[in-house]
Amino acid sequence: DSGVTQTPKHLITATGQRVTLRCSPRSGDLSVYWYQQSLDQGLQFLIQYYNGEERAKGNILERFSAQQFPDLHSELNLSSLELGDSALYFCASSVDGPPGDTQYFGPGTRLTVL
Amino acid sequence: QKEVEQDPGPLSVPEGAIVSLNCTYSNSAFQYFMWYRQYSRKGPELLMYTYSSGNKEDGRFTAQVDKSSKYISLFIRDSQPSDSATYLCAMRGPGRRALTFGSGTRLQVQP
Numbered sequence: 001d002s003g004v005t006q007t008p009k010h011l012i013t014a015t016g017q018r019v020t021l022r023c024s025p026r027s028g029d030l031s032v033y034w035y036q037q038s039l040d041q042g043l044q045f046l047i048q049y050y051n052g053e054e055r056a057k058g059n060i061l062e063r064f065s066a067q068q069f070p071d072l073h074s075e076l077n078l079s080s081l082e083l084g085d086s087a088l089y090f091c092a093s094s095v096d097g098p099p100g101d102t103q104y105f106g107p108g109t110r111l112t113v114l
Numbered sequence: 115q116k117e118v119e120q121d122p123g124p125l126s127v128p129e130g131a132i133v134s135l136n137c138t139y140s141n142s143a144f145q146y147f148m149w150y151r152q153y154s155r156k157g158p159e160l161l162m163y164t165y166s167s168g169n170k171e172d173g174r175f176t177a178q179v180d181k182s183s184k185y186i187s188l189f190i191r192d193s194q195p196s197d198s199a200t201y202l203c204a205m206r207g208p209g210r211r212a213l214t215f216g217s218g219t220r221l222q223v224q225p
Binding site: 004 | 148160163217
């Protein structure tokens with residue numbers, strides 16, 4: 001168990017809908033990262049938050065947004081969903097202190113868009 | 115061309131074999147190198163972490179980094195059926211925390 005929790009485990013929804021994925025980082029970690037894993041693209045970085053502030057953006061679509069709350073949990077919002085958004089969404093956390101600190105991944109949320 | 119290339123496998127070996135998993139990369143700025151293990155439908159689990167070039171050993175696992183060749187390896191000794199999983203290499207440069215992953219190699223260890 002990495003200490004990172006994600007809810008829900010599974011989500012099935014229809015095209016055009018909006019969903020929210022939730023992540024709680026390990027105790028003491030200030031950074032949260034969101035990744036998308038699909039069969040054709042592998043694991044792709046979406047966005048990073050550090051202590052409530054957006055720190056880095058990757059291949060995140062404009063239909064997607066995220067935030068990190070004062071208690072450090074984070075939410076990833078996906079809107080106007082398309083079939084191609086079906087994927088595993090992982091949250092990772094790190095201390096983001098020393099240069100070599102590493103990321104620990106949660107169990108993921110499997111999103112299916114029908 | 116992808117920044118990180120990894121043979122997707124599957125790689126099938128008998129129990130007890132030595133397994134060699136590899137990644138090549140194109141970005142010479144990468145300095146931090148990791149190997150993650152991912153069981154089916156689970157989150158990636160950190161196995162090994164190395165900084166710059168050199169070797170690191172942890173039990174049955176050895177990670178090697180050759181920055182001059184832009185090539186990293188993970189060796190698994192005395193492989194077990196429980197090692198059957200997808201192995202992902204990941205790396206990043208200084209000042210950038212997000213990881214760039216390889217596509218993963220699926221390993222099957224046959225009992």
